[in-house]
Structure formats: structure tokens, C-alpha cells
Amino acid sequence: MSEGRRPVTATDVAKRAGVSQSAVSRAFTPGASIAEETRRKVEEAARALGYRPNAIARSLTTRRSRIIGVAAAYLQNQFYPEVLEAMSRGLRARGYQLLLLMPEHGRHADPLLEEVMAWQVDGLILASTTLSSALAEQCRSAGIPVLLFNRTTRAPHVSSVTGQNFRGGQRIAELLAAGGHRRFGFVAGIENSSTSRDRERGFTTWLARHGFAPPRRATGHYSFQAAAAAARDLLRDGDRPDAIFCANDHMAIAVAEVARHEFGLRIPEDLSLVGFDDTAPASWRSYALTSFSQPLQPMVDAAVALVCEMIENPAAPTRQAVIPGELVIRASTRLPASGWVERDGQRIWRGTESG
Amino acid sequence: MSEGRRPVTATDVAKRAGVSQSAVSRAFTPGASIAEETRRKVEEAARALGYRPNAIARSLTTRRSRIIGVAAAYLQNQFYPEVLEAMSRGLRARGYQLLLLMPEHGRHADPLLEEVMAWQVDGLILASTTLSSALAEQCRSAGIPVLLFNRTTRAPHVSSVTGQNFRGGQRIAELLAAGGHRRFGFVAGIENSSTSRDRERGFTTWLARHGFAPPRRATGHYSFQAAAAAARDLLRDGDRPDAIFCANDHMAIAVAEVARHEFGLRIPEDLSLVGFDDTAPASWRSYALTSFSQPLQPMVDAAVALVCEMIENPAAPTRQAVIPGELVIRASTRLPASGWVERDGQRIWRGTESG
DNA sequence: TTGAAAGCGTTACCAT
DNA sequence: ATGGTAACGCTTTCAA
Numbered sequence: 001m002s003e004g005r006r007p008v009t010a011t012d013v014a015k016r017a018g019v020s021q022s023a024v025s026r027a028f029t030p031g032a033s034i035a036e037e038t039r040r041k042v043e044e045a046a047r048a049l050g051y052r053p054n055a056i057a058r059s060l061t062t063r064r065s066r067i068i069g070v071a072a073a074y075l076q077n078q079f080y081p082e083v084l085e086a087m088s089r090g091l092r093a094r095g096y097q098l099l100l101l102m103p104e105h106g107r108h109a110d111p112l113l114e115e116v117m118a119w120q121v122d123g124l125i126l127a128s129t130t131l132s133s134a135l136a137e138q139c140r141s142a143g144i145p146v147l148l149f150n151r152t153t154r155a156p157h158v159s160s161v162t163g164q165n166f167r168g169g170q171r172i173a174e175l176l177a178a179g180g181h182r183r184f185g186f187v188a189g190i191e192n193s194s195t196s197r198d199r200e201r202g203f204t205t206w207l208a209r210h211g212f213a214p215p216r217r218a219t220g221h222y223s224f225q226a227a228a229a230a231a232r233d234l235l236r237d238g239d240r241p242d243a244i245f246c247a248n249d250h251m252a253i254a255v256a257e258v259a260r261h262e263f264g265l266r267i268p269e270d271l272s273l274v275g276f277d278d279t280a281p282a283s284w285r286s287y288a289l290t291s292f293s294q295p296l297q298p299m300v301d302a303a304v305a306l307v308c309e310m311i312e313n314p315a316a317p318t319r320q321a322v323i324p325g326e327l328v329i330r331a332s333t334r335l336p337a338s339g340w341v342e343r344d345g346q347r348i349w350r351g352t353e354s355g
Numbered sequence: 356m357s358e359g360r361r362p363v364t365a366t367d368v369a370k371r372a373g374v375s376q377s378a379v380s381r382a383f384t385p386g387a388s389i390a391e392e393t394r395r396k397v398e399e400a401a402r403a404l405g406y407r408p409n410a411i412a413r414s415l416t417t418r419r420s421r422i423i424g425v426a427a428a429y430l431q432n433q434f435y436p437e438v439l440e441a442m443s444r445g446l447r448a449r450g451y452q453l454l455l456l457m458p459e460h461g462r463h464a465d466p467l468l469e470e471v472m473a474w475q476v477d478g479l480i481l482a483s484t485t486l487s488s489a490l491a492e493q494c495r496s497a498g499i500p501v502l503l504f505n506r507t508t509r510a511p512h513v514s515s516v517t518g519q520n521f522r523g524g525q526r527i528a529e530l531l532a533a534g535g536h537r538r539f540g541f542v543a544g545i546e547n548s549s550t551s552r553d554r555e556r557g558f559t560t561w562l563a564r565h566g567f568a569p570p571r572r573a574t575g576h577y578s579f580q581a582a583a584a585a586a587r588d589l590l591r592d593g594d595r596p597d598a599i600f601c602a603n604d605h606m607a608i609a610v611a612e613v614a615r616h617e618f619g620l621r622i623p624e625d626l627s628l629v630g631f632d633d634t635a636p637a638s639w640r641s642y643a644l645t646s647f648s649q650p651l652q653p654m655v656d657a658a659v660a661l662v663c664e665m666i667e668n669p670a671a672p673t674r675q676a677v678i679p680g681e682l683v684i685r686a687s688t689r690l691p692a693s694g695w696v697e698r699d700g701q702r703i704w705r706g707t708e709s710g
Numbered sequence: 711t712t713g714a715a716a717g718c719g720t721t722a723c724c725a726t
Numbered sequence: 727a728t729g730g731t732a733a734c735g736c737t738t739t740c741a742a
Contacts, residue, residue: 007475009719020729025721035727050497055473056420057719059411060734070455073440076635081436085428088457097470098455100425102443115452118410120362224635253639261640280431280579284608285616286641364735375713380737390711412735415718716739724731 017045069121071101073128077250078279090304129193145310159318168292169202179334184215185241189222196247220251227251231258249275272333288331372400424476426456428483432605433634445659484548500665523647524557534689539570540596544577551602575606582606586613604630627688643686
């Protein structure tokens with residue numbers, strides 16, 4: 001009620017508890033040496049006054065903000081919101097806050113650098129395939145730990161967490177070939193995205209090695225609209241693919257819509273379709289999209305652990321964590337006679353090769 | 356290169372520029388009185404040293420963090436990620452950062468209070484229908500401006516930004532009645548959510564006033580799985596509804612899946628379906644969901660403007676902003692002979708009543 | 711317009 | 727274990 005109430009400080013608490021302000025600080029510092037009796041008095045006074053340590057002042061003296069910047073973009077793709085949600089929880093569990101950094105639409109993430117530096121973030125997670133590598137480089141050279149999530153960069157010595165992009169692409173080629181397909185298509189994400197590139201390389205490498213013609217390709221820029229356009233491109237002429245692998249589920253859904261509703265194709269009778277990520281919509285019955293999974297929680301757990309480790313031990317060597325996924329077979333692709341197992345009500349592609 | 360490089364401070368810049376540290380501060384403070392020549396010298400030195408003002412230190416003295424806490428949950432619903440994205444950009448444009456606060460799964464948002472207080476956020480946006488009102492109350496009484504987004508609360512004197520929930524519900528009833536439906540169903544979100552309640556009230560009020568039987572109802576808890584279960588409930592017995600209004604698109608999609616794939620119903624021949632929010636998936640051809648829109652950008656713009664206003668003028672009266680939407684008719688409902696107009700390739704329900 | 715100096719609310723380092 | 731005191735990096739008086 002009293003409007004002009006000044007926020008309660010440690011000094012207020014100290015006064016009330018009859019101890020020094022330092023003692024109050026100790027009472028709120030986990031490992032500090034303080035008598036049980038003193039702590040009790042402080043806690044009581046703090047409770048009575050409604051005191052909470054000021055994180056900003058603390059950051060100033062400790063020179064650690066306990067803030068992690070997370071740069072994201074492209075939240076239309078269901079994968080990222082769920083990542084964000086899990087990251088926020090994961091970081092919080094370790095006492096960090098998540099500062100959300102969204103680049104302006106122009107796609108250059110570099111203005112974000114201002115915020116990153118100004119707020120002295122303890123670490124930065126780049127959770128977007130589309131963000132510029134320059135930002136990562138600048139932060140690194142400013143001594144801020146940078147972790148790439150769901151992407152890598154050409155520059156070595158940058159830690160990252162990704163799924164099995166290359167292997168996923170291979171597995172998908174395997175499954176489609178086993179399903180009797182011969183004319184393949186690929187819808188890429190953004191061209192210079194490592195994620196899309198690796199998935200494509202896995203796909204084409206396997207096909208080439210097994211004597212198949214290279215897939216026709218089009219670019220979907222990770223966007224729904226652009227992926228729809230890419231689908232029109234691939235499906236237009238007579239020699240259209242009978243199986244299309246899209247660099248992620250979000251684009252695969254766009255392709256499914258175009259194939260069905262604009263070209264009247266049946267999936268998988270006329271066209272098999274595979275995505276990547278295994279996001280929620282992939283399991284919606286209308287799409288029943290075969291997809292190589294990127295297990296959310298393990299990936300996020302790894303990212304949180306890694307970034308914390310980098311903060312605590314800046315000298316630690318960089319690491320590229322690759323979290324294993326699996327190819328979940330649904331109704332958008334033909335089911336080969338063998339090569340898969342059933343587990344928890346899902347069909348998992350085991351592959352035709354050992355290993 | 357040099358590992359142990361200490362961050363550059365204003366004092367470093369001052370030394371190099373041959374001015375006082377205060378002058379450096381002024382050079383970076385928009386309205387400050389400083390000679391052009393001095394500013395130039397400071398800027399040059401700052402550039403040379405790579406100086407950026409430390410936002411944390413600034414916050415400590417100004418007693419304004421320029422951080423807005425945004426509490427969200429339920430990012431599975433496409434509406435919220437897009438809100439988050441727009442909010443981050445909108446806040447940034449006004450010099451604020453977005454601290455993402457995700458409650459633990461237990462659904463009690465109250466532990467978030469710790470962070471809100473510790474970080475001295477300048478304002479708090481509660482962007483989730485499911486977050487506890489208690490948090491809002493505690494913040495308000497701590498003098499932190501609170502804005503409810505896409506929800507309201509029983510307590511008066513809390514500012515909010517919502518869509519036209521009540522009116523939307525009415526419009527939907529109108530459209531369905533005009534389409535010749537007689538047996539209505541409603542899938543609620545979380546029971547004590549103002550948003551779901553208002554939408555339902557609009558729906559049932561209109562139906563009652565026009566002599567229709569009240570809709571059968573089930574609860575989807577804003578969750579995909581629960582909404583699917585609700586659909587099974589509503590569709591199971593012989594006297595099933597021939598039109599279902601779901602409190603949001605996310606649940607409507609779940610209902611569509613169940614109706615089609617478990618009950619073999621055709622939409623809209625056997626069952627009309629309406630959602631709310633008009634999120635991206637609503638326009639996907641496989642669903643073509645009729646939906647009352649909540650225009651994202653206007654809602655977010657209003658929220659950002661409002662929260663900034665509350666920060667700058669804490670004495671300002673509270674406001675409940677209601678952002679108008681419209682009922683977009685797609686193929687998931689029968690199209691009445693009249694009552695709608697075509698605009699930008701979309702069919703908009705104009706209604707049978709004036710006003 | 712400018713510089714000196716006093717905070718802002720903590721933590722960290724001293725002695726004690 | 728405790729209290730005093732010096733930072734932390736900035737903004738904001740206040741004199742000059």
C-alpha cells in the first residue's frame with residue numbers, strides 16, 4: 001500500500017538482525033562460514049522485511065551475471081520453442097537466467113552483440129541455424145563462452161551440440177531405397193547452414209555409394225512458404241521424384257500440403273516424404289511423417305551442461321557433442337519388409353548395414 | 356589472444372581520451388550536456404578500446420534494470436512462440452531486454468517470483484493463460500508493473516491485453532448457426548482460465564439467446580493429448596455434436612485428427628470445427644481451420660507500449676486493451692450463403708447482426 | 711561544459 | 727565467526 005516503499009537492502013536486514021551487513025551477505029552465500037545462530041537471526045529479519053538479494057549488485061561485484069544469452073530465430077519451426085522451454089528450465093535449475101536474443105528480421109545477428117556485451121552474459125547459446133558465425137567469433141574473442149546449438153561452423157574450436165545430421169541423412173536414404181524408391185528429391189534449408197548441408201551430404205553420399213542417381217534438389221530456406229515453392233518446383237515436371245527428404249519437419253509439412261492439395265498426390269503411394277527433428281506435428285495423423293529424431297531433452301541437457309562447464313572452466317577444450325537420434329517410420333513412407341523394429345508403439349529403422 | 360584481458364571500463368576510456376570518467380558517461384547518455392569536441396574524443400577512444408557501457412553497473416545506479424520478465428508456458432501452442440518472438444523484438448526496439456521465465460512443470464509460477472525480485476525487472480508480462488494470479492498480485496504489491504497477456508484476472512486494476520474472446524465466441528456461434536448446425540460442442544481450455552471462459556461464455560450466451568440447446572462440453576486443458584481425449588468423449592455416443600468450437604487452434608487440430616482418423620468423420624460434411632487464434636497451422640490445407648483471429652503484431656505492440664507506459668508512469672490508470680480480431684472462414688466449417696465478405700483471399704464472417 | 715565525489719547493493723578481503 | 731572497508735562500473739549531484 002505505502003507507495004514510495006524503498007526496496008529492502010542487506011543493510012536494512014543487518015540493522016534489524018543486529019549484525020553486520022557482511023553477515024547478511026554470508027547468510028545468503030551457500031558455502032560461507034557463519035554461525036548457525038547468526039544465520040537464523042538474519043533469515044528471520046530477512047523474512048520479516050521481505051528481503052531478497054539484489055542480483056544486479058551481486059553481478060557487479062562477482063563479475064558474473066549468471067545470465068545466459070540464447071539467440072534464437074525461426075520460432076515457427078516447432079523444434080525451437082520446445083528447445084527454448086527446456087533450456088529455460090535447465091538453466092534455471094543451475095541458477096542461470098535466460099536472456100532471449102532475437103535478431104532483427106534482416107537476419108544479421110550482429111547487433112545482438114551489443115546486448116551480449118552490455119549485459120556481460122556469462123555464456124551465449126546460438127540456437128539457430130541461420131545466425132551469423134561472425135557473432136560467435138566476436139564473442140569468443142571477447143572471452144565469452146559460445147555454444148552452437150543444432151549447428152556447427154567452419155571455424156574449429158567452437159563447441160556445439162547437434163543431432164546426427166550426417167548419419168540421419170544416410171539412414172533416410174537407406175530406408176527410401178529399401179522401400180523401392182529410385183527417383184529422389186531433397187529440399188534444403190538455408191544453403192550455408194551446416195545442419196542442412198550435413199543432412200544432405202549424408203543422404204547423397206549414401207545414394208552415390210549405392211549407385212543411385214543423385215537427388216534433385218530445391219531450397220526451402222527453412223521457411224514454410226519457400227518450402228512449398230520448392231515442392232512445386234520438384235513436382236512440376238514429368239520426371240518428378242517419388243521420394244523427397246526435407247531438411248526438417250517444418251518444411252516437410254509444407255511439401256506434404258502442396259503434394260496433396262495442389263498436385264493431388266497420395267502419400268506414400270505416389271510420393272514418400274521424410275522430415276527431420278521428429279517434432280510434435282510429425283506425429284499428427286494427417287502427416288504421419290517419417291522423421292529422424294533429434295531428442296530434445298538430451299540435446300538441451302547436453303547444451304546446458306556444456307555451457308556451464310565452459311563458464312566454470314574456460315580453459316577446457318572445446319567439444320562437439322553429437323546426440324544420437326533414430327529414424328521413426330510413419331505412414332508417409334512405404335514400409336520395407338525388413339530392417340525395422342517396433343518399440344513403444346513406434347517403428348524404428350534399424351538399417352540394412354551393421355553399425 | 357591475450358587471455359586475461361580485463362574488460363574495458365569507462366575509466367580506461369577517460370584516461371585515453373584525456374577527459375574525466377564523468378565525461379565518458381555523458382558521451383554515452385543521450386540527453387547529456389557535453390561539448391561536441393569532447394564527445395568526439397571519447398567516441399574515438401571508446402572505439403579504439405572496444406568499450407561498451409556495462410549495463411549491470413548502469414542498472415545498479417539508475418535503479419532500472421531495463422529488463423522485462425516474460426513468463427510463458429505452453430509453447431507447444433504456436434501462438435506463444437510467435438508472441439515471444441515479436442515481444443523480444445518490440446521490447447528491444449525500446450531498449451529493453453527480455454528475460455524468459457518458464458515455470459516448472461508443476462504449473463505453479465510462484466517460484467518465478469524469486470527471479471523477478473532478484474533481477475529487479477522493470478516490468479513483468481504474464482503471457483500464459485495458465486500462470487497463477489498470485490504471482491501477479493505479489494509483483495503488483497512489490498511495485499512491479501504487471502501486464503497480463505491473453506488473459507485477465509478476477510482482481511480489478513490489473514492491466515491486460517487480450518483478443519475479443521467474448522465477441523469471438525458469439526461470432527462463432529452465429530456462423531455455425533447460419534451454417535445450419537443444431538448440436539453444438541465446446542472444448543474448453545483450462546477451466547479457470549479467463550480466456551477459455553470468455554470464449555465459452557460468448558458462445559453459449561449467443562446460443563441461449565437464440566433458442567439453441569446449450570453445447571455439450573469437454574475439457575482439453577489446452578493440451579493436445581487432453582483435447583484428443585475430449586474429442587473422443589464428445590464424439591463417442593450417438594447424439595454427437597455436428598459442430599465443435601475449440602477454445603484454441605491447437606486443441607482444434609487435435610480434435611480434427613481424432614474426428615477424422617478415429618471416427619472416420621469428414622470435415623465439414625459430418626462435423627464442423629472452429630478454433631481460435633488463427634495461428635499458422637490453421638491455414639494449413641489439411642486442416643483449413645475456421646478460426647477467430649488474435650492479431651499477433653497488434654497485440655504485442657499494445658503489450659509493449661502498455662508495459663513501457665506503466666514503467667514510465669506508475670501512477671497511470673490500469674487499462675484493459677482488447678484487440679479486435681475477425682472470424683476467418685475456411686473449409687472446416689460449412690459456408691453459409693451470406694453473412695461473409697471476401698478480403699485478401701480470405702472469407703471473413705460479417706455476421707447476421709449489425710454491430 | 712566539466713571534474714570530483716558520493717552513492718547504488720552487493721561481495722571479498724582484511725584484521726580481529 | 728565476525729565486522730569494517732575497499733572494490734565493482736556506472737550515474738548523478740554539486741561546484742567550479
